[in-house]
Amino acid sequence: MSSLLVEIDPVVQTKDGDPLGSVFIETYGCQMNVSDSELMRGVLGDAGFSSADSIQEADVVLLNTCAIREHAEERVLGRLSQLRHLKTRKPDLVLGVCGCMAKHMSEKLMDRLPYVDLVLGPDSYRDLADLVVRSRNEPSLSVRLDRAEHYDGVDPVRTDGVNAWVTVQRGCDKFCTFCVVPYVRGRERSVRSDEVVRQVEVAAADGFKEVTLLGQTVNSYHDGVCDFPELLRRLSNVQGIDRVRFTSPHPSDFDDRLIATIAEVDEICKFVHLPVQSGSTKVLKRMQRTYSRESYLALVERLREEIPSLALSTDIIVGFPDETAGDFEETLELVRRVRFDFAFMFKYSEREGTVAHREIPDTVPETEKSSRLESLIELQSRISAEVNNEYIGSVLDVLVEGKARKGKGRVYGKSDGFKTVVFTSEALPNTIVPVRITSATQKTLLGEVTA
Numbered sequence: 075m076s077s078l079l080v081e082i083d084p085v086v087q088t089k090d091g092d093p094l095g096s097v098f099i100e101t102y103g104c105q106m107n108v109s110d111s112e113l114m115r116g117v118l119g120d121a122g123f124s125s126a127d128s129i130q131e132a133d134v135v136l137l138n139t140c141a142i143r144e145h146a147e148e149r150v151l152g153r154l155s156q157l158r159h160l161k162t163r164k165p166d167l168v169l170g171v172c173g174c175m176a177k178h179m180s181e182k183l184m185d186r187l188p189y190v191d192l193v194l195g196p197d198s199y200r201d202l203a204d205l206v207v208r209s210r211n212e213p214s215l216s217v218r219l220d221r222a223e224h225y226d227g228v229d230p231v232r233t234d235g236v237n238a239w240v241t242v243q244r245g246c247d248k249f250c251t252f253c254v255v256p257y258v259r260g261r262e263r264s265v266r267s268d269e270v271v272r273q274v275e276v277a278a279a280d281g282f283k284e285v286t287l288l289g290q291t292v293n294s295y296h297d298g299v300c301d302f303p304e305l306l307r308r309l310s311n312v313q314g315i316d317r318v319r320f321t322s323p324h325p326s327d328f329d330d331r332l333i334a335t336i337a338e339v340d341e342i343c344k345f346v347h348l349p350v351q352s353g354s355t356k357v358l359k360r361m362q363r364t365y366s367r368e369s370y371l372a373l374v375e376r377l378r379e380e381i382p383s384l385a386l387s388t389d390i391i392v393g394f395p396d397e398t399a400g401d402f403e404e405t406l407e408l409v410r411r412v413r414f415d416f417a418f419m420f421k422y423s424e425r426e427g428t429v430a431h432r433e434i435p436d437t438v439p440e441t442e443k444s445s446r447l448e449s450l451i452e453l454q455s456r457i458s459a460e461v462n463n464e465y466i467g468s469v470l471d472v473l474v475e476g477k478a479r480k481g482k483g484r485v486y487g488k489s490d491g492f493k494t495v496v497f498t499s500e501a502l503p504n505t506i507v508p509v510r511i512t513s514a515t516q517k518t519l520l521g522e523v524t525a
């Protein structure tokens with residue numbers, strides 16, 4: 075437990091002995107934010123805040139936000155304008171915006187939305203409780219990035235799921251020209267490996283069998299003594315941990331030692347999310363991705379040679395400035411060649427503050443971006459369905475997550491290769507069950523329990 079001291083101004087303690095109030099955190103964006111929200115719950119819980127079951131009941135509402143694409147910020151702005159009405163009915167409510175968009179918009183958020191009490195960047199959560207208390211009297215803004223902040227010693231409060239997120243690296247030094255992350259999360263830094271091991275031991279003691287290590291370029295992890303393959307080995311030896319996952323590795327930092335480690339260590343899941351962004355070397359160069367189409371394909375080949383059962387997914391951006399029809403065709407061709415298990419596909423969205431925003435005009439028309447995205451999704455959906463069909467007849471170990479939404483008596487969970495598998499069983503969440511796959515769709519495998 076961290077010993078966070080909060081100065082409590084007596085005027086904010088509404089009733090005798092009343093706790094500091096209850097907090098509801100709504101999370102947007104990537105797993106890094108899910109993990110940060112758990113960290114925030116840890117900080118607030120240690121300081122004496124309780125957690126609210128709904129926004130309506132809460133004394134403090136925090137939105138943990140994302141800035142990766144314009145749409146992500148628009149969603150939060152829409153949500154804030156809804157919450158404004160709640161604040162009118164409940165003037166004592168503290169409304170806070172945290173995370174990447176808080177850093178990205180900073181003062182502009184408070185200027186545009188005077189009903190927001192608190193704006194907090196991703197390196198300010200250690201002071202969260204204190205700042206919430208202060209913001210009851212005056213608006214608070216804390217968006218300074220701190221390259222020394224690793225949140226060592228702060229234990230997250232995990233509320234659901236069978237997977238424990240563990241942030242092992244914060245920030246990013248790659249500065250891909252399209253991306254806002256280095257500006258909103260600061261410089262790359264690795265959490266000390268002893269602290270990572272301690273956190274994974276805590277998760278195992280809490281009953282988690284699966285951990286996912288998080289970092290923007292997680293395979294460039296290095297704490298001065300321990301690198302990423304070594305960290306993976308250390309964590310797979312933690313008693314009680316059956317599955318170790320990680321996301322997202324950068325293709326340029328994927329060396330043969332890491333491939334060998336994934337191949338050799340049973341606990342490391344045979345699944346890699348390997349963002350490619352584009353199939354055209356020319357576009358990759360302008361994105362400053364530091365690898366080419368050829369070196370990416372060579373990496374995929376080496377991975378598949380060493381780990382034949384490997385499942386692969388990716389991220390792709392369409393319509394990056396000056397992407398021609400021919401460049402886009404190269405992306406389609408790479409997707410046909412690699413046959414990813416699944417992909418996250420996006421239209422390029424220009425972000426203020428990035429190199430592309432300053433130097434590379436957003437030239438591809440919106441209608442062209444949409445039609446490219448549509449054809450890419452169509453292609454990948456067909457491939458995902460075909461790849462999933464190939465699993466029919468095989469037996470997969472499934473870590474049960476909970477009851478399936480459809481079908482009485484059915485549960486769902488994930489295979490080692492990150493496939494969602496649905497089957498009839500009374501197995502409880504957090505148990506691992508062998509399942510024979512009987513049919514498949516583009517998104518899901520269906521099966522039955524085998525002996």
Ligand code: SAH
Pocket residue numbers: 142143252253254289290291322323324349351389390391420421422423424425
């Ligand atoms: N660190 C990870 C990516 C994190 S952001 C990596 O390098 O792979 C997740 C994904 O969002 C990226 O992989 C990219 O595909 C997408 N993305 C990032 N910036 C974007 C932008 N400006 N427009 C559209 N998609 C973007």
Ligand code: SF4
Pocket residue numbers: 246247248249250253254255256290291324
């Ligand atoms: Fe963004 Fe590139 Fe860093 Fe990923 S590696 S977070 S895309 S700058």
Ligand code: F3S
Pocket residue numbers: 102103104105106107139140141142174175254255258259
């Ligand atoms: Fe993640 Fe969005 Fe921030 S993708 S790192 S929450 S900008």
